[in-house]
Amino acid sequence: MSVVSRYMHDPRKGHMEAVYQILRYLKSALKKELIFRKNDHVSIEGYCDSNWASCANNRRSNSGYYIFVGGNLVSWKSKKQTVVARSTAEAEYRAMILGVAELLYLKSMLVELKLDQEAKMKLWCDNKSAISIANNPV
Structure with a gap:
C-alpha cells in the first residue's frame, strides 16, 4: 500500500492493477484474525x-x-x-x-x-x- 500511495496523484494502469490486487487480497483475508x-x-x-x-x-x-x-x-x-x-x-x-x-x-x-x-x-x-x-x- 505504501508503494502504491506514492502514485495516487498520477496513477497509471499498472498502479490501478496493483490496487485491485490488494483489494482482492483484503477481500479474501476477511476471515483471518489475530488471537489474543x-x-x-x-x-x-x-x-x-x-x-x-x-x-x-x-x-x-x-x-x-x-x-x-x-x-x-x-x-x-x-x-x-x-x-x-x-x-x-x-x-x-x-x-x-x-x-x-x-x-x-x-x-x-x-x-x-x-x-x-x-x-x-x-x-x-x-x-x-x-x-x-x-x-x-x-
Missing part, C-alpha cells in the same frame, strides 16, 4: 529487521519491527528510513533504534497501568554487526 491469549507473564519481546538499500529510486532502506506483550502481537511497523544507510549494519542498527523506542513506550504504558513493574524486554535482531554496535557502551 491470556498468559501468566507480561514480558515484552520485539523482533526487528531491515533490508539495506531496497528502494531502487533513492537507495533508502526499509525498517520494520513487531512487538509482543505477554505473547500477543500488539504493535508492528514498516517504514522507509529517512537517510541512506552506508552499510547493512547501519540499516539494521536504525531498525533496532525504532524497535527499542517502541519497547520503551510499551514498557512505560505497562508501568502507568500498574500491570507489571518488572516486565522484561528483549529485542531480537539478526545482524551481528548491529548487535555489536548496540552492545558497545562508547
Whole structure:
C-alpha cells in the first residue's frame, strides 16, 4: 500500500492493477484474525529487521519491527528510513533504534497501568554487526 500511495496523484494502469490486487487480497483475508491469549507473564519481546538499500529510486532502506506483550502481537511497523544507510549494519542498527523506542513506550504504558513493574524486554535482531554496535557502551 505504501508503494502504491506514492502514485495516487498520477496513477497509471499498472498502479490501478496493483490496487485491485490488494483489494482482492483484503477481500479474501476477511476471515483471518489475530488471537489474543491470556498468559501468566507480561514480558515484552520485539523482533526487528531491515533490508539495506531496497528502494531502487533513492537507495533508502526499509525498517520494520513487531512487538509482543505477554505473547500477543500488539504493535508492528514498516517504514522507509529517512537517510541512506552506508552499510547493512547501519540499516539494521536504525531498525533496532525504532524497535527499542517502541519497547520503551510499551514498557512505560505497562508501568502507568500498574500491570507489571518488572516486565522484561528483549529485542531480537539478526545482524551481528548491529548487535555489536548496540552492545558497545562508547
